[in-house]
Structures are given as C-alpha cells and as structure tokens.
Amino acid sequence: MPHLILALAALRDHADLVRRRxxxxxxxxxxxxxxxxxxxxxxLTTVGIITAKVLGKAHxxxxx
Numbered sequence: 001m002p003h004l005i006l007a008l009a010a011l012r013d014h015a016d017l018v019r020r021r022x023x024x025x026x027x028x029x030x031x032x033x034x035x036x037x038x039x040x041x042x043x044l045t046t047v048g049i050i051t052a053k054v055l056g057k058a059h060x061x062x063x064x
C-alpha cells in the first residue's frame with residue numbers, strides 16, 4: 001500500500017508540473033503576439049507621420 005501512495009503522489013506532482021509548463025508557454029506566446037502587434041502599429045503610425053511631413057514639405061516648395 002505505501003508504494004501505491006508514493007506512486008500516486010509522484011504522478012500527481014508530475015501532472016502539476018506538466019500543467020504549469022503548458023500554462024507558462026501559452027502565456028509567453030500570447031504576450032509575444034501582443035507585443036509584436038503593438039510594435040507593428042507603432043511602426044505604421046511612425047511611417048505615416050513621417051510621410052505626411054515629407055509630402056507637406058515637398059508640396060510647399062516653390063518651383064516657380
């Protein structure tokens with residue numbers, strides 16, 4: 001009987017470890033996706049602002 005109790009305890013500990021690892025990996029992946037999306041939005045906004053300023057300056061040049 002003690003061997004069965006030890007085996008069940010070891011199995012329970014291993015199952016807890018597997019659950020923790022699965023939960024940690026999923027969170028990291030979600031965090032990476034969110035950060036990547038925010039950086040992409042920031043980059044597109046920056047390019048849009050710079051493009052607007054360059055075009056505004058180019059249209060204000062008097063060629064005549």
